[in-house]
Amino acid sequence: MFPAQFEYHRPGSIDEALALLGEYGDDAKLLAGGHSLIPSMKLRLLEPKHLIDLGNIASLKGVRVEGDTVAVGALTTHYGVESSPEAKGALPLLCEVAGQIADPQVRNRGTMGGSLANADPAADWPATALALDAEFICKSDAGERKVPASEWFQGLFTTALEEGEILCGLRFGKLPERTAATYLKLQHPASRFAVVGVSAAVTTDSAGKCVQARIGITGVGTHAARAAKTERLLEGRVLDPANIAAAAALADEGFDAGSDMHFSESDRRELCRAYVERALLGVLERANAGQFQP
Amino acid sequence: MKLDGEVVLPQGTDETWKRINDPVVLKACIPGCEELERTGEHSFSAVVKVKIGPVGAKFKGNVELTELEYPVSLKLVGAGEGGVAGFAKGGADVKLTEIPEGCKLSYVAEANVGGKIAQLGARLLDGVAKKLADQFFANLAKYEA
Amino acid sequence: MKNKVSITVNGVERSAEVEPRMLLVHFLREELHLTGTHVGCDTTQCGACTVRMNEQAVKSCTVFAVQADGANVTTVEGLAGGDGLHPIQEAFREHHGLQCGFCTPGMMMAASQLLDRYPEPTLEQIKHQLDGNICRCTGYHNIIKAVQSAAEKIKARKQAQGAR
Amino acid sequence: MLGKAVPRKEDERLITGRGLYVEDVQLPGMLYASFVRSPYARAEILRVKKEAALAVPGVVGVYDGSEWPELKARLPELNGSVTLTSPYIDHIKLPDHLLFPKRASYVGEQVAVVIAETPYAAADGAAAVEVEYEPLPAVARWEEAMKPGSPRVHEGFDNVVAHLKHKVGDADAAFAQAEIVLDFRLETQSLKSMAIECRAVAAQFDAATHSLNIWSTGQFPFMMRNTIAGVLGLPNDQVRVIARDVGGGFGLKGVLYAEDVIIPVLAYHLRCPIRWAETRNEHMISANHSGNQAHDVRIAAKRDGTLLGLELKLYKEVGAYDHFDMMLQINTINHLTTHYKVPALRIEGWAVSTNTPPGSPYRGAGRVEAVFTMDRVLDAIARETSLDPLEVRKRNIVTPADMPYRNGQIYRDGVPVEFDGIDFPLLLKKAVERADYDGWRKRQKELRAQGRAIGIGIGSYIEAGGLGPCEGSRVKIDEQGRISVFVGVNSQGQSHETTLAQVAAHTLGAKFEDVSVFGGDTRLMDFGFGTGASRVAVNAGNAVMKAAGEVRNKVVRYAAQVLNCAENEIVINDSVVSVAGATQNFIKLGDLAARSIRDRRMIELGGPGFHATEFFYPRTVVWGSGVNIAVVEVDRRTGAVEILKYVIVHDCGLPLNPLVVDGQISGGFAQGLGIALGEHAVFDEDAQVLSGSLMDYYVPRIGDVPEIDVEHVVFPTKDNPLGIKSVGESAxxxxxxxxxxxIEDALERKIRITRLPVTRSTILSALRAA
Incomplete structure (x- = not known):
């Protein structure tokens, strides 16, 4: 409940933050919303000597529509996304996901960038970053680097973010026409993290055939990943309950599902398949109703 | 918690055996290992920094190799104290088999943690153990003296 | 190693030198002696420490006081904004929305954000917006009634003010 | 005033942030404590190295029990338990529970304490204390602990610390006649109370009066006072324990913990106020838990569904120290048969020590286990006989014709259990109607055809409340007409300040607004037994009634003299005393009280002023009861359980305040829901705690709790003047x-549920196995 001592830095710009990061290196932690970091510090599982609070860097906040893409600053809070008219207009799936994260107080503080940089295996955003093929904008002294979502998540709490780099924002490209999407989550009863979170974005043609399927899954493996086999099986077939069921049956393949005191590996795999199937049925329903992501 | 796995190492069983018994190699391959010293013929003391997501702790402990049957099997037993974070102990039965590609190393490990990491990280233990094991063997496979 | 912070709490600017590690909840309780805001857990689950910070409901156990530097904070002591009770407080009392009262300040502060964002909340919205506050005594049924009643009271007050 | 749904008196301060919980106590020069706790479930404590901690800025001292003889004290063996008179127990042998043990016996047991100028510095200090341990093999589960070769939790003591036997009727004959014999094991989980306020204690030594003021979150302030006074060698009256605003108790705060003694002892020696507040993590690991319980049942029944007899082997995990002997087991036994006839019963029970925190009652205290067993037994008979579970219940229920009915148990106070004036079939009938049981049976069939899994379940409970020995109350009218009601018990949210004020106002004829209730302070009364076992309304409520009645008598006698009328002409209403039929002839209660102070006529009325102290001794416990019916839909793919309808029909006698009764039912139900579907204190095989935070320990949230449909039925009792029963532990x-x-019914009984909690994982894995 009482964190250890640290020195607090509040840079006003990204460059200042990078300089501090360069100076303190491994002894420093970046503070975004702090809703994973601060609890760890309170329990003294983490005792960084320096905390670099990014909260004062205005350029890292906000949702902007730039041409065909939606740019979200890394420090934008979940509620900032949930309540963003820009996001609602351009990519409503983002609002749908944001509104399901933890609870209102956490959504008011927790940030999209913090969540994606932390890469908790049960966090919500990773599934959607994958399903939407987001681009991760990282900055370091060497300049800017863009990482596709498919390369971002590398393991348990491990991302492509390199030492000395700051995740500054996300860019979500325009989805193909006739893409319907949804986020379906089984909330952990105690922690409110995702036991399984499925973000599905499926493009169909006017005949109902699946042209492209992107399904990101969080909570099941050691890190979020795409349900590659399910996607492949769907593509080129009519998006209907039978094909969905067949494809969802493969959803957990390739995931390194573990067991804990709440759910066994078998439970996780079963829930993964069921939630993928239901998410896809949800997508189908939206596609049939003409509710596409703009 | 139990975990098992299998890796194919490019080196043969002899070389693999040597590496597992070599403090220099072990230090280079154990993820986060800051110090590793031989304290007996088959025992070592170690300092390992574990930094995964919500936890960053330095574990001080010992590793011992027992039931050595050159060059096919051995048992690795270790225990470490991580201060406020708690402690970890475990053992692994390691088997080496000569194969055309080099050496197949299979292991069956059992690990136990206690203190705060058990109390607060229950949902992550499986994943952490797997990650550390995977990293260790990946490092071992690509280690070059 | 202390940092100076200046936080407007319940309308009054309060300054102090604090260690950067001091959590906002401890700043409020131990430095300002505003003990209405409680601590019920250490993993940001229970919501007993909820206050409004720049209008947003936050769990003050997961914010460092230094992060709140320059912010406007409202605690349960300032909820009514003067003498008398806030409609939420009235409603919690009338509907027996509290028993031990320990989670109540946080619950009411979360409810105040809920009613700002959703002045006529549906049952689902009430449940979704109070998901971050655990109550162990009431079973929540009376909390729901209290929030519904508070919404009515606020509406009536606004109408009365509008009529004037 | 009685029976009215008036809003609570305590709320005004609680909703404005002006409550005074222990952590709110802030005194000049206050120091703060942080405990060093064992990370091992069993370990020899070889050495406590204090140097590094003492060097931490702000740290005042580090104490490991070697400093003062008082720190070598032990906790009372039996924490307020009264079961030693139970005829069931045939053996009990317990080790001493020391404040600072030489050997840690569970994870989180206190090893040393750091005192510092701020809570942060105290935590720094605790982190800097280095302890050398020699870890020893631990035993985490009662099954293991009972094995002959298992490690002993305490050397020189068997892991089975207590044993009991009880029988009713002829079980052998029952099994000889049985057409059906079934046996299985039922298990219920260990729980934490999870009051949102964790435990805390603050203590201040007052040099001027050489006395100690203690602020406590405990449910038993007098026991705490007496223990600490005893440890320090002070008269009881030089130790004052205040426990006024407490943020929920639910049983786990009804225990004297080591910290409760250590902090006052340190405050006494250091001459500085000290405060300690448990963190949630500490609560999860080191506070007591309810203990796993297992029942091996063997059922003798007839094909027509009649239960002939039951054999029960009861295993209870009591943790490292057994502070409640076999109270919980005895509670289970005494509530076991609920609404049903069990002609023959043979019970054997064991209290088994493990390397987990000490066991404590948690709201319900053994009753959840009893109800789970009895209803699972009846459901098993239904399954075996293909009868509807409702029908099996009807065939075994105790009827009004059987009243007064004795089930053969003997309560903890030594009095045989007897039900009278309770109509169990009526409770069941009302619940069945309210739940539309028959309608759901029909819909269940239709919906099953559509692939939906709908199920109906029945649970019936009895609740003994109002356990003695007694409680007292002092009622006083002051010169301003304010009425003070003092009680020897404290509240953890149960609304005593309101309900007891209602009793006093009603009895006295006073205005409700004029009455203030004071409890939770050992200076106010000479005796008090505490808040637990759903005993306050019955014991303290009736004591208030007696004391207020006595005060009223004095008022009447004196007023008759002052107003020149006959005593039977005196009317007291709204705090005004008047003469019947001559309302202009009146005096306010306060004025009358003021007048009495110097009036020699008061010699005959016991001295100046109007006050009286009275005690209420219940003959034995009173029995509340109720029936729950649940209708659920289960999602076979995800294991999700949706509650479509939940009915509670209950009797708790006359409600003092319906608002408060409803609140108790609603809150109790949410806790029952948690017990049913997820709450679980989990230890691994080394007795390490896995449920160390609210990230892993489930507590129902607002969206998890369904609507409930509650019907209050009143079966009056003549057992006490107020005619009330208890309600706190009903729901x-x-x-x-x-x-x-x-859930079992929804899944067409393809799975068997024999263990609580029933999680999604339980359902999914059972379905996989089926």
Missing amino acids: PNAPGAALSAA
């Missing part, structure tokens, strides 16, 4: 049983 008891039955 958590039956959801486990009712929901288990409903």
Whole structure:
């Protein structure tokens, strides 16, 4: 409940933050919303000597529509996304996901960038970053680097973010026409993290055939990943309950599902398949109703 | 918690055996290992920094190799104290088999943690153990003296 | 190693030198002696420490006081904004929305954000917006009634003010 | 005033942030404590190295029990338990529980304490204390602990610390006649109370009066006072324990913990106020838990569904120290048969020590286990005979014709259990109607055809409340007409300040607004037994009634003299005393009280002023009861359970305040829901705690709790003047049983539910196995 001592830095710009990061290196932690970091510090599982609070860097906040893409600053809070008219207009799936994260107080503080940089295996955003093929904008002294979502998540709490780099924002490209999407989550009863979170974005043609399927899954493996086999099986077939069921049956393949005191590996795999199937049925329903992501 | 796995190492069983018994190699391959010293013929003391997501702790402990049957099997037993974070102990039965590609190393490990990491990280233990094991063997496979 | 912070709490600017590690909840309780805001857990689950910070409901156990530097904070002591009770407080009392009262300040502060964002909340919205506050005594049924009643009271007050 | 749904008096301060919980106590020069706790479930404590901690800025001292003889004290063996008179127990042998043990016996046991100028510095200090341990093999589960070769929790003591036997009727004959014999094991989980306020204690030594003021979150302030006074060698009256605003108790705060003694002892020696507040993590690991319990049942029944007899082997995990002997087991036994006839019963029970925190009662205290067992037994008979579970219940229920009915148990106070004036079939009938049981049976069939899994379950409980020995109250009218009601008990949210004020106002004829209730302070009364076992309304409520009645008598006698009328002409209404039929002839209660102070006529009325102290001794416990019916839908793919309808029909006698009764039912139900579907204190095989935070320990949230449909039935009792029963521990008891039955029924009894909690994982893995 009482964190250890640290020195607090509040840079006003990204460059200042990078300089501090360069100076303190491994002894420093970046503070975004702090809703994973601060609890760890309170329990003294983490005792960084320096905390670099990014909260004062205005350029890292906000949702902007730039041409065909939606740019979200890394420090934008979940509620900032949930309540963003820009996001609602351009990519409503983002609002749908944001509104399901933890609870209102956490959504008011927790940030999209913090969540994606932390890469908790049960966090919500990773599934959607994958399903939407987001681009991760990282900055370091060497300049800017863009990482596709498919390369971002590398393991348990491990991302492509390199030492000395700051995740500054996300860019979500325009989805193909006739893409319907949804986020379906089984909330952990105690922690409110995702036991399984499925973000599905499926493009169909006017005949109902699946042209492209992107399904990101969080909570099941050691890190979020795409349900590659399910996607492949769907593509080129009519998006209907039978094909969905067949494809969802493969959803957990390739995931390194573990067991804990709440759910066994078998439970996780079963829930993964069921939630993928239901998410896809949800997508189908939206596609049939003409509710596409703009 | 139990975990098992299998890796194919490019080196043969002899070389693999040597590496597992070599403090220099072990230090280079154990993820986060800051110090590793031989304290007996088959025992070592170690300092390992574990930094995964919500936890960053330095574990001080010992590793011992027992039931050595050159060059096919051995048992690795270790225990470490991580201060406020708690402690970890475990053992692994390691088997080496000569194969055309080099050496197949299979292991069956059992690990136990206690203190705060058990109390607060229950949902992550499986994943952490797997990650550390995977990293260790990946490092071992690509280690070059 | 202390940092100076200046936080407007319940309308009054309060300054102090604090260690950067001091959590906002401890700043409020131990430095300002505003003990209405409680601590019920250490993993940001229970919501007993909820206050409004720049209008947003936050769990003050997961914010460092230094992060709140320059912010406007409202605690349960300032909820009514003067003498008398806030409609939420009235409603919690009338509907027996509290028993031990320990989670109540946080619950009411979360409810105040809920009613700002959703002045006529549906049952689902009430449940979704109070998901971050655990109550162990009431079973929540009376909390729901209290929030519904508070919404009515606020509406009536606004109408009365509008009529004037 | 009685029976009116008036809003609570305590709320005004609680909703404005002006409550005074222990952590709110802030005194000049206050120091703060942080405990060093064992990370091992069993370990020899070889050495406590204090140097590094003492060097931490702000740290005042580090104490490991070697400093003062008082720190070598032990906790009282039996924490307020009164079961030693139980005829069931045949053996009990317990080790001493020291404040600072030489050997840690569970994870989180206190090893040393750091005192510092701020809570942060105290935590820094605790982190800097280096302890050398020699870890020893631990035993985490009662099954293991009972094995002959298992490690002993305490050297020189068997892991089975207590044993009991009880029988009713002829079990052998029952099994000889039985057409059906079934046996299985039922298990209920260990729980934490999870009051949102964790435990805390603050202490201040007052040099001027050489006395100690202590602020406590405990449910038993007098026991705390007496223990600490005894440890320090002070008269009881030089130790004052204040426990006024407490943020929930639920049983786990009804225990004297080591910290409760250590902090006052240190404050006494250091001459500085000290405060300690448990963190949630500490609560999860080191506070007591309810203990796993297992029942091996063997059922003798007839094909027509009649239960002939029951054999029960009861295993209870009591943790490292057994502070409640076999109270919980005895509670289970005494509530076991609920509404049903069990002609023959043979019970054997064991209290088994493990390397987990000490066991404590949690709201319900053994009743959840009883209800789960009885209803699972009846459901098993239904399954075996293909009868509807409702029909099996009807065939075994105790009827009004059987009243007064003795089930053969003997309560903890030594009095045989007897039900009178309770109409169990009526409770069941009302619940069945309210739940539309028959309608759901029909819909269940239709919906099953559509592939939907709908199930119905019944749970029935009885609740003994109002356990003695007694409680007292002092009632006083001051010169301003304010009425003070003092009681020897404190509240953890149960609304005493309101309900007891209602009793006093009603009895005296006073205005409700004029009455203030004061409890939770050992200076106010000479005796008090505490808040637990649903005993306050019955004991303290009736004591208030007696004391207020006595005060009223004095008022009447004196007023008759002052107003020149006959005593039977005196009317007291709204705090005004007047003469019947001559309302202009009146005096306000306060004025009368003021007048009495110097009036020699008061010699005959016991001295100046109007006040009286009275005690209420219940003959034995009173029995509340109720029926729960749950209708659920189970999602076979995801294991999700949706509650479609939940009915509670209950009797708690006359409600003092319906608002408060409803609140108790609602809150108790939510806890029962948690017990049914997820709450679980989990230890691994080394007795390490895995449920160390609210990230892993489930507590129902607002969206998890369904609507409930409650019907109050009143079966009056003549057992006490107020005609009340208890309600506090009613509602958590039956959801486990009712929901288990409903889930099993929804899945067409293809799975067997024999263990609480029933999680998604339970359902998914059972379905995989089926």
